[in-house]
Amino acid sequence: MISTSNQRQHVETILHSLTNPSAEGEAAIIERSWRRCIDRYGLDPARPTPPRYVPGATLREHQDQADALIQVGRAGVEQLYRQVVPLGYVVLLTDARGIAVQFLGAKHDQREHQRTGLYLGADWSESRAGTCAVGTCIHERTAFTCHHSDHFSAHHIRLTCTAAPVFDPHGQLLAVLDISAYHSPESKHSQTFALQLVKYTAKMIENAYFLQRYNDHHVVCLDRSREFVQINRRYLIAIEEDGTVVAANTAGRKLLRHHDLPLPGPGETRLFKAWNIQDLLDAEIEDVLTIQRYCDDRVRAFRTHRHREIHFATLIEPQRRTMHAASESRARDTSLAPLEALADDDPAMRDTLTRAARLRNEPINILVIGETGTGKERMARALHESSRRRDKPFVAINCAAMPESLIESELFGYEPGSFTGARSKGMKGLIAQADGGTLFLDEIGDMPLQLQTRLLRVLAEQEVLPIGASRPLKVDLRVVAATHRDLRGLISEGRFREDLFYRLNGASLRLPPLRERADKGYLIRRIFEELQQERDERTRLRGDAMSALLAYPWPGNIRELHNALRYALATCDGNEVIVNDLPEECISGHLAHPGAHRGEIDPALNAPNRVVDLPGNRDPLHQALRRHHWNISAVARELGLSRPTIYRRMKRLGIVPPQQRDTL
Template identity: 80%
Template sequence: MTMSTAQAQRQHVQTILNALEGPGTDEDAVIQRSWRRCIDRFGLDPAAPSPPRYVPDRTLREHQDQADALLQVARAGVEQLYRQVRPLDYVVLLTDARGIAVQFLGDRHAQREHQRTGLYLGADWSEEHAGTCAVGTCIQERVPLTCHHSDHFSAHHIRLTCTAAPVFDPHGQLLAVLDISAYRSPESKASQTFALQVVKHYARMIEDAYFLQRYGGRHILCLDRSREFVQINRRYLLALEEDGTLVAANTAGRKLLRHHELPLAGPGEARSFRAWNVQDLLDAEIGEVLDSHRYGEDRVRAFRTHRHHELHFATLLEPRRRRVARDDAPRRDASLAPLEALADDDPAMRDTLTRAARLRNEPINLLVVGETGTGKERMARALHESSRRRDKPFVAINCAAMPESLIESELFGHEPGSFTGARSKGMKGLIAQADGGTLFLDEIGDMPLQLQTRLLRVLAEQEVLPIGASRPIKVDLRVVAATHRDLRGLIDLGRFREDLFYRLNGASLRLPPLRERADQGYLIRRLFEELQAERGDRRVRLRGDAMSALLAYPWPGNIRELHNALRFALATCEGDEIVVGDLPEECVSGHLAHPAARSPAAAETGQARPGRGEDPLEEALRRHRWNISAVARELGLSRPTIYRRMKRLGIIPPNQQTST
């Protein structure tokens, strides 16, 4: 006969009381210590109702702000972990050091269950409020653990299985807790062994990524006991000054230092690091250590430790933005700055830009190809600005946007009175205006065939004949054409001249779509800075949750859509920071890590399924007496988003309703 929920809860309470009356055992000592804290320190009752506790929206934002640097680094690890555990019906929580869930990933369709159980954004999982649980007990004990079924103190949590691991900052202070939880799992706690290993692995990845981000301006020595894995594993990370003084170390690095009798003061040990030099650890001169990445084909060098004489393999990550000039290093050409600004570390873009740099002064025409919105005109302008033609005009023509009746006169110009409607003084055509500079022909695949013939003649002879003129005008042109179309396919269909294609395609430059680029964060920050400079008003910060949503969105409209989304957010945000709710609705609607809502009630409103959103939204409006700003704050959305949803759902404020 299956035990009822009430019976299971009564039995659980009795189990806790019996365990605390006895002498205790080594097995599950962490759990029993937590049970004791719950009773003696926090005064909790395992049988008392324990609904989840959520912090208010404003408090959640404060916690997210304080964890902002971590959230930006942790996003990729949290989302990658969720993709692994989602098929097993786990949710993922990232909490701060006080147990507040500042990031959440879970199935939207199970949202009510998430909120009811507390596995949701803004929930407080500290032991003080939730009793023994993976997050709260991990905070207290500072060790990875699984809290499975009846390990939980509260009888109302005994269906859950939760596994958590701590994330420490570079000085040993608890920074966050990474947790995965599920409502259904096998009875045996041993079933969660693999879950514990996975969470520990991702917690370490997040911790080390945060370390590398924070100390990227220093020398970082990477050590491992294996030569083959030091470049990949980077088990021990030590941040160094130029003279070898230790600045910080990751968790494994701190254990290594203690093992070799370089004692640190414990959590918050920033001062004690500087008592040591890397030469106190390794039997080597500082010059040898800082040059370790220059040895051998694998850029790895072996060292032995002073104490224990253990063999370690080392490589060095040099400081960012503080590169030391060397005689054998190629001198940087300042004229390449416009091209270099187009990308950061995306491999495809770097290959394209390297090719563009080599071709920027060559007397050949270039064809830039890529999806709509990938930045083809930016590429053309950067080519022009980095070339010897930069002091001459850059003339851009959108072949798809210009009316066919005007395109010929606009391109080639005309003499006075050459046709009805012609200007009395004639007009210099766009091609002639680009003389000595660069002519950019955007959407060249949409140019009419008749004009393709005339353009071919211009390119072949480097001269242009205005309408009504008897003599051609010599022009010095460098043409950069761009298209998102398959020109070879258009040639097969007879819609594009093959000879023009070869005349334009002296070399091609391909731009990858934004969704495939590895430097999305760089592009977001660069465009954001450009837009703020353009607006010239108050300075606004792009908060970590908004950045995460932007990075998770697939951007079908590419950089152009990103530009519009950032402009929208800057125009609609009310404070000095952009949060996820300030972004266009389509950028966040499918982003599980950062639901548009800030609280369980708001989440239900903001994430309602089609056909069910009217009642919750109208209820929120009525509760706030139709104060749109108040509703927007509660739901974590912008006011324009609220107005759009009201319009879509046909919700009309009482003061705008008319009697019939």
């Protein structure tokens, strides 16, 4: 707490500066803000005011309106946090009205965050908090540091806060990015690097938002350096096919104004539309639109009309064109849709899918390799559904789950009376049922060694001999096998036949783990949509939940993601999923993720309450435990989680196994 003498000195400093204004630069910004606090907002520096938090419902409204920015800016905010957290900073992203819609900070300091106002839902507008980095940045529309006694309210003078504005493509203030710390050196110069870091990150977020907003347009990227234009993308100008300027980032708007092209003012909503890229660059529109095709390094030099300055340009083509460029030649082949749906723009998956498309009708067996839960069966089904065998059966066999005593009869079938307990009419085996179609052998590495010999004969001779039969049956098979195990290692240990391996591995397709995929966002949205259709309901996945899902490492891969989304849909309130609806594992990292609270304000802490689990929320886990007779390992496999995670969730939900309940 600030001492009475320090508070009195702070008040005297403010009153003296207002009667004797002499400051320049950043100090003048502070003095102007102090005057507004007294003259316009009626604030009193002698009466420190505690932080104000908006109610939970109001916070959700602000987050909803900032949802697109929260999603686009997630990576930049988290990268900034990783850089500054060792120095004791927290990170806030506020909307244009100063409400903190995203917050990252160490969990062990949560009460201090809440007490000081450095927390989700805090109102940092200048009219409420007085002179502060966020509120004054909103008013002045410039980046600056509010250090210690720069703050108007004595409640905040221990803080050092640095903020930078984020503008939308038409110059409207979109958000403010802020880093703040409780402890810092007395000198304001100690925050010089912090200011540059926040400005740089704000620019990255602004540009990412710009590119996302105009991903269906051509975007001309300009820089004074040929070597850095592909990386810096300093000036971004979105254009139509005829060169009409649609929008520009902050640097781009300054460049256009520098060359006497008038632009809409910050408060105007009209589009550019009156100007063409040819008004800026001494070039024909065809020269600009063909940069990627006719320049080896995809960079071209242009002079500006007015100042004859050389700028180097590269071009980002519309997403509708680039996303499907690799598949345009086969776009008319609708049979490829099942394969195309498996990935978006992940390079490893696109290479795998391109190979899969070439192999889909080839008479060779395929081995799909990947960690548990990466979608190997879905790949096998997509291969089948995109091939000429699509109208024939797809038969899936899990070699690890089938009891060893039954696997032979299930695979090969049997004649009537072949053994005790056999059906009177015999049974057609799974291999024979796949005749003409695709046989999918999941977890092939777990198949018993003696059955590998019989399977090898089936693959070599394309015929199957049921138990008790004297004649084999001809089968037309395409086999897709899958494994997460090292088959070559099993071969060296004598646990897998080498000749069977080469029969199965006519070609291999490797699936990357989810943590390495660049298209996690696409997968989350696709699976979420599928689950909604399955439940016949419309639910929204809010940006804070998406941020947490993107940040989580997914040890259980796509299977774990599927289960996490199913859990969230089952436990969410209303028609939106927020971060607190996700399983504990997805939000239990060291970051305090945005939107983790749904309650109203707790007067004691002046911050949102965390919602506790409702008794009904344990039903999915409880049902799985009963279904598997309280076998924790089996439940963990089904849910795609680890055994310790299952135990932690049972403890949290108060679930006790029957055998332990009797001893309590």
